Amino acid sequence: MLNIVHQYRLEPARVADAASLAGMSQDLVETGLRPAWDAARIAWHIGTAIVGFAIMRYADDTAHLNLLAVAPAHRRRGVARRLVAWLEDTALTAGTFTIALELRAGNEGARAFYAALGYRELARVPGYYQGRESAIRMTRDVARQPRGDAAPPPAP
């Protein structure tokens, strides 16, 4: 009996477990009932949720911000600003001083966000997205332009 017990390990559930826990609840607890404990509800009880993420690729001279997003309910609370600041600090530590990125040309919110962080527009790249949508390319030199001294966005 003891041996069997020792085959199991207790650890806190993670948000990534929510779907399989919801499946177990529906199969083993709520059998025959309308499921009340779906993955979203279980994830809420687990308590940690991913509200945003970013992916940056670091090369020798330039770091490229590939993806950045914050869930709508958590926007305008400084989440993306903190994410980008962390990535920029990592680039600085690695000796990579130029950050580059592209965003969809019609994405006014992101454009305003990057401008607020001191990024400047370099070029418009037609057809960048699957050959049918233009991109705006933006860049920032994190060594020459420390965050506290970021220039305000140009007047419209």
Ligand SMILES: CC(C)(COP(=O)(O)OP(=O)(O)OC[C@H]1O[C@@H](n2cnc3c(N)ncnc32)[C@H](O)[C@@H]1OP(=O)(O)O)[C@@H](O)C(=O)NCCC(=O)NCCS
């Ligand atoms: C762009 C995005 C990542 C910003 O995330 P966020 O966490 O809301 O941004 P922050 O709260 O850190 O904003 C910092 C500053 O940027 C500016 N800003 C951010 N979003 C803005 C918007 N929609 N319109 C105008 N300015 C904006 C503001 O100056 C803001 O400071 P303030 O709230 O004190 O005024 C988020 O809107 C998003 O996920 N959008 C959809 C995905 C996307 O466009 N990704 C980027 C393309 S690569």
